[in-house]
Amino acid sequence: MSKKEVIVLQDILGTNKKIAAEIREKTERRGILTVNFLSSPGAGKTALLEKIAERLKPQAKMAVIEGDIETERDAERIRAKGVPAWQITTGGACHLEAKMIGKILPEVDPDVDFLFIENVGNLVCPASYDLGERLRCVLLSTPEGDDKPKKYPKAFTTSDAMILTKADLLPHLPFDVEKAKKEALELNPKLKIFLTSALTGRGLDELIDFFLASRRELTRHA
Amino acid sequence: MSKKEVIVLQDILGTNKKIAAEIREKTERRGILTVNFLSSPGAGKTALLEKIAERLKPQAKMAVIEGDIETERDAERIRAKGVPAWQITTGGACHLEAKMIGKILPEVDPDVDFLFIENVGNLVCPASYDLGERLRCVLLSTPEGDDKPKKYPKAFTTSDAMILTKADLLPHLPFDVEKAKKEALELNPKLKIFLTSALTGRGLDELIDFFLASRRELTRHA
Numbered sequence: 001m002s003k004k005e006v007i008v009l010q011d012i013l014g015t016n017k018k019i020a021a022e023i024r025e026k027t028e029r030r031g032i033l034t035v036n037f038l039s040s041p042g043a044g045k046t047a048l049l050e051k052i053a054e055r056l057k058p059q060a061k062m063a064v065i066e067g068d069i070e071t072e073r074d075a076e077r078i079r080a081k082g083v084p085a086w087q088i089t090t091g092g093a094c095h096l097e098a099k100m101i102g103k104i105l106p107e108v109d110p111d112v113d114f115l116f117i118e119n120v121g122n123l124v125c126p127a128s129y130d131l132g133e134r135l136r137c138v139l140l141s142t143p144e145g146d147d148k149p150k151k152y153p154k155a156f157t158t159s160d161a162m163i164l165t166k167a168d169l170l171p172h173l174p175f176d177v178e179k180a181k182k183e184a185l186e187l188n189p190k191l192k193i194f195l196t197s198a199l200t201g202r203g204l205d206e207l208i209d210f211f212l213a214s215r216r217e218l219t220r221h222a
Numbered sequence: 223m224s225k226k227e228v229i230v231l232q233d234i235l236g237t238n239k240k241i242a243a244e245i246r247e248k249t250e251r252r253g254i255l256t257v258n259f260l261s262s263p264g265a266g267k268t269a270l271l272e273k274i275a276e277r278l279k280p281q282a283k284m285a286v287i288e289g290d291i292e293t294e295r296d297a298e299r300i301r302a303k304g305v306p307a308w309q310i311t312t313g314g315a316c317h318l319e320a321k322m323i324g325k326i327l328p329e330v331d332p333d334v335d336f337l338f339i340e341n342v343g344n345l346v347c348p349a350s351y352d353l354g355e356r357l358r359c360v361l362l363s364t365p366e367g368d369d370k371p372k373k374y375p376k377a378f379t380t381s382d383a384m385i386l387t388k389a390d391l392l393p394h395l396p397f398d399v400e401k402a403k404k405e406a407l408e409l410n411p412k413l414k415i416f417l418t419s420a421l422t423g424r425g426l427d428e429l430i431d432f433f434l435a436s437r438r439e440l441t442r443h444a
Contacts (some may be wrong), residue, residue: 003236004230004233005230008226008227008230011226012227026299027223040262040263040264040343040345040366041262041345041370041373041374042262042363042365042366042367042370068373069374069375069376070345070372070374070375071369071373071374073369073372073373092376094316094344094346120346121262121345121346121374122316122344122345122346122347122348123262123263123318123343123344124291124342124343125316125344125346125347129248131386141264141365142261143264143363143365143388143391144262144264147293147295148263148264149292149345150292150293151262151263151290151292151293151295151297152291152292152343153291153292154291154314166365168394169365169391169394169395172390172391172394173391204380214246219427
């Protein structure tokens with residue numbers, strides 16, 4: 001990168017960090033657990049959020065912010081589950097930024113317990129942008145291959161949890177779950193790891209428990 | 223984006239375009255068909271290149287440039303097929319740029335018939351960077367879902383071919399091949415479409431024929 005490019009990027013990230021800190025302060029003060037979902041396109045972020053909505057809705061209030069380059073499809077899928085959802089279409093931009101979340105936040109019911117943010121499908125750029133989340137979760141779908149943590153490290157080093165998705169396809173794939181876990185933990189020893197399938201429900205109880213426990217911890221300290 | 227950001231981006235893209243034009247002129251004059259492979263992480267770019275190497279090597283000379291954020295793994299896989307390969311590790315950057323290709327080009331045997339470039343696994347950013355290629359191919363793996371062309375349009379509108387990969391998984395997936403084709407063609411009516419599996423070999427003959435025919439057309443005009 002040229003010197004000018006580095007300076008502009010530092011400006012963008014600096015401003016983003018400041019807005020993200022304000023979002024974190026505001027949401028945590030209200031007891032809202034904010035979760036940022038990162039992954040490649042088609043790793044199953046929306047399908048997982050649909051299942052989370054089904055399981056979490058009877059016991060907690062949630063809202064979803066959907067990030068996409070084009071189309072309103074994802075927000076519509078979440079609204080069909082009876083959960084309020086906002087769609088951000090970035091019109092080409094490859095990641096969400098904190099200011100985009102900041103604009104929507106005043107519209108979100110301040111009494112929600114959980115605010116899930118589905119980032120643009122991109123395993124690279126979103127990792128550099130703090131959205132003010134309390135938890136960052138990277139999804140890795142089993143068809144993508146067990147070598148992805150080492151190849152796209154930043155999404156894994158900056159996350160609190162790695163959610164392996166589409167476990168139902170494992171019988172048809174060369175994906176080595178233990179290798180993926182081992183290499184992800186080498187990058188980030190604190191990573192919580194979940195093996196899930198939105199289709200069969202595998203691993204979803206553990207994941208919901210993790211979100212509920214994370215929120216209890218937040219409200220205990222709030 | 224701020225005005226300053228827009229100006230810097232225009233500078234980057236302008237410089238990139240100039241270098242890309244030089245690369246195109248140089249390679250096409252030598253009769254080298256340059257192909258830029260774009261896709262999400264784990265769509266099977268390297269697996270497809272391994273199969274292309276097996277089938278093309280007996281009848282043509284080829285070389286591969288691999289783009290990755292970290293690790294040399296992909297170039298090693300290609301070299302294991304007896305094909306010269308260069309690894310670019312971008313160290314965080316989310317796409318290849320023409321200047322990176324320009325640096326390697328003097329090392330590539332000027333007598334090769336095909337130069338394949340595997341971009342960083344990212345369905346968004348690489349679409350904005352011309353690498354001087356003659357053909358751009360976007361890979362869409364069936365597990366990613368048939369809705370991806372409309373959600374990530376630029377990779378599809380700027381490509382010459384869409385290669386659907388992992389067709390062997392179709393019996394286990396809700397992927398609708400006709401819907402994916404239809405939506406991709408709505409975005410780009412000139413798109414050539416191939417349905418392939420590196421595992422079973424499905425569609426690879428048609429793909430190899432396409433590359434060979436594209437090279438014949440290039441050398442006819444050169």
